[in-house]
Amino acid sequence: MGAQDKIALILVDIQNDFLERGSLAVADSNSILQRVNSLIRQVKTKNGLVIATKDWHPQNHVSFASNNADKQVFETKEIEYDGIKGLQVMWPDHCVQNTYGSELSKEINEKDIDFIVKKGMNYRVDSYSAFADNNYSEITSLAKILYQNHVDIVIIAGLAADFCVKFTCLDAIKFGFKTILIKECTKPVYEELFEPTLSELKAKGVSVLHFSETFVEHISDD
Numbered sequence: 001m002g003a004q005d006k007i008a009l010i011l012v013d014i015q016n017d018f019l020e021r022g023s024l025a026v027a028d029s030n031s032i033l034q035r036v037n038s039l040i041r042q043v044k045t046k047n048g049l050v051i052a053t054k055d056w057h058p059q060n061h062v063s064f065a066s067n068n069a070d071k072q073v074f075e076t077k078e079i080e081y082d083g084i085k086g087l088q089v090m091w092p093d094h095c096v097q098n099t100y101g102s103e104l105s106k107e108i109n110e111k112d113i114d115f116i117v118k119k120g121m122n123y124r125v126d127s128y129s130a131f132a133d134n135n136y137s138e139i140t141s142l143a144k145i146l147y148q149n150h151v152d153i154v155i156i157a158g159l160a161a162d163f164c165v166k167f168t169c170l171d172a173i174k175f176g177f178k179t180i181l182i183k184e185c186t187k188p189v190y191e192e193l194f195e196p197t198l199s200e201l202k203a204k205g206v207s208v209l210h211f212s213e214t215f216v217e218h219i220s221d222d
């Protein structure tokens, strides 16, 4: 990587419902916030972009167990959309549009964020990746923002490691970006899925690296 490489930091779903005391709280998730703020400062120093994603569901979203009378929370259900069948996890209601739970953490300074990308608005299909829904029926604005800003490298952090962060990383590779996940800046829903997820991401070309206070300088130097 060269000194001219343009960096974008993608903050995945750092929203109240995924943080501690949220409706779909990820264990120990608040512990990433200080390190995420350091990444923001580091990326800004290198004139990089900061993009935050928001899970942004209507109340009738198919992923909510409350909308599937035959299912309990955390069970799975086969759903079909756009001719494609998939297994959908039944989540607690979370990140409903314009509620406190869907707001970004107050620990993140909104004025540092250059773009917000929303996902999961179509009530019939879930969207783990910030690039597209789970069926690729619709692509979000994220790839366009990255291409139009000539981004070479994406650094990914946020929640949760085994779902939205994982699929955002995999799509970042598919969309052609050098992709870095910072291990200490993400947390999983299921602790037992954390290491297998990281292994799968590495096998598919994602660099899983450790956080440091000088992280971004190092990636730009080599």
Ligand SMILES: [Zn+2]
Pocket: 055, 057, 063, 094, 095, 120
């Ligand atoms: Zn969701």
